[in-house]
Amino acid sequence: MKMLNELLGTRYPIIQGGMANIATGPFAAACSEAGALGLIGVGGMTPAMLEEEIAKCRSLTDKPFGVNIMLMNPAADDFADIVIREGVKVVTTGAGNPAKYMDKWKSAGIKVIPVVAAPSMARYMERNGADAVIAEGCESGGHIGEMTTMTLLPQSVDEVSIPVVAAGGIADRRQVKAAIALGACGIQVGTCLLASEECPIHENYKKAVIKAKGSDSIVTGRIGGAPVRILKNKMSREYLRREKEGADMMELEKYTLGSLRRAVFDGDVDTGSLMAGQTCGQIKEIRPVKAIFEELMEGIA
Ligand SMILES: Cc1cc2nc3c(=O)[nH]c(=O)nc-3n(C[C@H](O)[C@H](O)[C@H](O)COP(=O)(O)O)c2cc1C
Numbered sequence: 001m002k003m004l005n006e007l008l009g010t011r012y013p014i015i016q017g018g019m020a021n022i023a024t025g026p027f028a029a030a031c032s033e034a035g036a037l038g039l040i041g042v043g044g045m046t047p048a049m050l051e052e053e054i055a056k057c058r059s060l061t062d063k064p065f066g067v068n069i070m071l072m073n074p075a076a077d078d079f080a081d082i083v084i085r086e087g088v089k090v091v092t093t094g095a096g097n098p099a100k101y102m103d104k105w106k107s108a109g110i111k112v113i114p115v116v117a118a119p120s121m122a123r124y125m126e127r128n129g130a131d132a133v134i135a136e137g138c139e140s141g142g143h144i145g146e147m148t149t150m151t152l153l154p155q156s157v158d159e160v161s162i163p164v165v166a167a168g169g170i171a172d173r174r175q176v177k178a179a180i181a182l183g184a185c186g187i188q189v190g191t192c193l194l195a196s197e198e199c200p201i202h203e204n205y206k207k208a209v210i211k212a213k214g215s216d217s218i219v220t221g222r223i224g225g226a227p228v229r230i231l232k233n234k235m236s237r238e239y240l241r242r243e244k245e246g247a248d249m250m251e252l253e254k255y256t257l258g259s260l261r262r263a264v265f266d267g268d269v270d271t272g273s274l275m276a277g278q279t280c281g282q283i284k285e286i287r288p289v290k291a292i293f294e295e296l297m298e299g300i301a
Pocket of ligand 1: 017018019020043068070093095115136139140141143167168169170188190192276277278279
């Protein structure tokens, strides 16, 4: 089996997950410099911002990096063209189906790696020309599906012949080994990078991730069909209360509007949305991304 680092030209078989409002050009560059594939996440960006972040990333590293396109972003069509124009080499996609962009991305020589939450989606993406898929289990932070990494990963591996990257619930080398044993060619991580020196989130957010125990995350939005894993706080409790009472989607949307930005930029740990996965219970300190990647890969790659 070809490992992810061979596919991507990176030192380690690791992708830094594209995190909305967090995965800037400088953060992606830091992760690429430290041996992973850094990703710029378009979540929360305008097309002009993406162009700027790509330029910043290029000024800081000559190592491979990519772009994560959240397909529910209204400017997805523009982002799809920018990655071609800018000569980006790797695109990952989240929250939707990238099939309509696949032909033009492939003609531009872009490696396309969609995030999938079900084995059937992995197969569908393979049929549409994906170079690999990221099977993301519901232990992960942010938007999630129903299956756990433990069940999704081997079933996705059985379903396709392209490489499968494991995501969700990975924050130390035991979990990396488990992912490889289940057939993964590499990993994508998000939560464990929140507590890195280079991660551009507010200190309060980092401290909340370090303080959280493994059972301190919760899923909002299940009723409305857009589940998101976040840390328990005043905001998540109030959201769930309103959801149970039958608040309509618009009201909930208004309530959460800007809540991730409040957490990321203002450090509001009460009414901000602290997206994080179940590995929060394993994260004990703020470290450079280089140390995090080295520890993940010790004795493996
Ligand atoms: C704060 C946060 C924001 C995220 N935003 C996005 C996003 O915009 N697009 C995406 O594809 N995945 C997003 N994710 C998922 C990550 O890219 C990654 O797949 C996930 O964090 C891996 O699981 P882990 O959190 O257990 O490490 C986000 C995750 C976190 C923690």
